[in-house]
Amino acid sequence: MSFDPSLHDPEPETLALGRFLELRRDGRWEFVRRVRSTGAVFVVALTPQAEIVLVEQYRVPLRARCIELPAGIVGDEPQHADESSAASALRELEEETGYSGPLAEPLLRGPTASGMSSELIDFYLVRDVLRTGPGGGVPGEEDITVHVVPLPEAADWLDERQRGGCMVEPRVYAGLWFAERSLRGPSR
Amino acid sequence: MSFDPSLHDPEPETLALGRFLELRRDGRWEFVRRVRSTGAVFVVALTPQAEIVLVEQYRVPLRARCIELPAGIVGDEPQHADESSAASALRELEEETGYSGPLAEPLLRGPTASGMSSELIDFYLVRDVLRTGPGGGVPGEEDITVHVVPLPEAADWLDERQRGGCMVEPRVYAGLWFAERSLRGPSR
Numbered sequence: 001m002s003f004d005p006s007l008h009d010p011e012p013e014t015l016a017l018g019r020f021l022e023l024r025r026d027g028r029w030e031f032v033r034r035v036r037s038t039g040a041v042f043v044v045a046l047t048p049q050a051e052i053v054l055v056e057q058y059r060v061p062l063r064a065r066c067i068e069l070p071a072g073i074v075g076d077e078p079q080h081a082d083e084s085s086a087a088s089a090l091r092e093l094e095e096e097t098g099y100s101g102p103l104a105e106p107l108l109r110g111p112t113a114s115g116m117s118s119e120l121i122d123f124y125l126v127r128d129v130l131r132t133g134p135g136g137g138v139p140g141e142e143d144i145t146v147h148v149v150p151l152p153e154a155a156d157w158l159d160e161r162q163r164g165g166c167m168v169e170p171r172v173y174a175g176l177w178f179a180e181r182s183l184r185g186p187s188r
Numbered sequence: 189m190s191f192d193p194s195l196h197d198p199e200p201e202t203l204a205l206g207r208f209l210e211l212r213r214d215g216r217w218e219f220v221r222r223v224r225s226t227g228a229v230f231v232v233a234l235t236p237q238a239e240i241v242l243v244e245q246y247r248v249p250l251r252a253r254c255i256e257l258p259a260g261i262v263g264d265e266p267q268h269a270d271e272s273s274a275a276s277a278l279r280e281l282e283e284e285t286g287y288s289g290p291l292a293e294p295l296l297r298g299p300t301a302s303g304m305s306s307e308l309i310d311f312y313l314v315r316d317v318l319r320t321g322p323g324g325g326v327p328g329e330e331d332i333t334v335h336v337v338p339l340p341e342a343a344d345w346l347d348e349r350q351r352g353g354c355m356v357e358p359r360v361y362a363g364l365w366f367a368e369r370s371l372r373g374p375s376r
Contacts, residue, residue: 063192108356
């Protein structure tokens, strides 16, 4: 099920080491590793009124604005180096959106891009979030626009945003699946 | 909404050019571009019995097996260079899973990893797929295991697979959202 030595080099090769990304080769596979990071977090944040909190920001690789789940890199800032993944999720949510919640419930740990990167994302559900701050990101982050969208209207709203020229990160729809499921039944 | 010249270099820099991936820098952003490719396709394939078709394969960057939507790179093979994205989706579905469908309905075009890559994925819904071949991938692809899972059982089945040591690609849950929606109402 797990490690298959026949597909790996004894020592993966660094093809290039940037400030943020390392291009590596292992056997016949090339992929990127995020430097100075232990993973990423994505947050499915729901208000008591069953609204989902989404962020919109300009993405240089896409040359376009993109609507996404609130998210962050874990372990990339020295002052938060010892922070747990769940604590990072709550902090990134508050920094990006101004919404705070009491508890980050783990949903899933899965790959960012299974054929292209070694990065893993922890998905969390945060219920009963409340607006406690301004949001918009910490200094140095791009400008972030916060959207609070009622779940029953989210699909149509996302369609409309795309018609307006915004991209939608596909994992937003995974977020909708987890959100709708959390409202239907008991916690995972 | 779209291109913001203040965040880009006049000419993005190539930090490294591999066989499959190029590490680029544009302004202060580093990201990867897939070489010899015009995009990717992910397929939400449903049988007439409301089962979803998933694939499991070993992923070198993760050093683990991973359950994913059937998927492929567009434009990376000379013999399929002129193929449309929708045609590529139907072909990749058949090659990987042995299931064929009459029509690839577009669901979404969105980024693979908005902060890390310029790649875009076209998501398609293919209804009424039938087993017409062996599947398992073309020569040179890793061994692919095909799973055909009834939609109402998919969440529990994915949980069980994770407990067994398999990873689950988070966009599988986006696939479940689109699949459940397609069964509830009219086509998007």
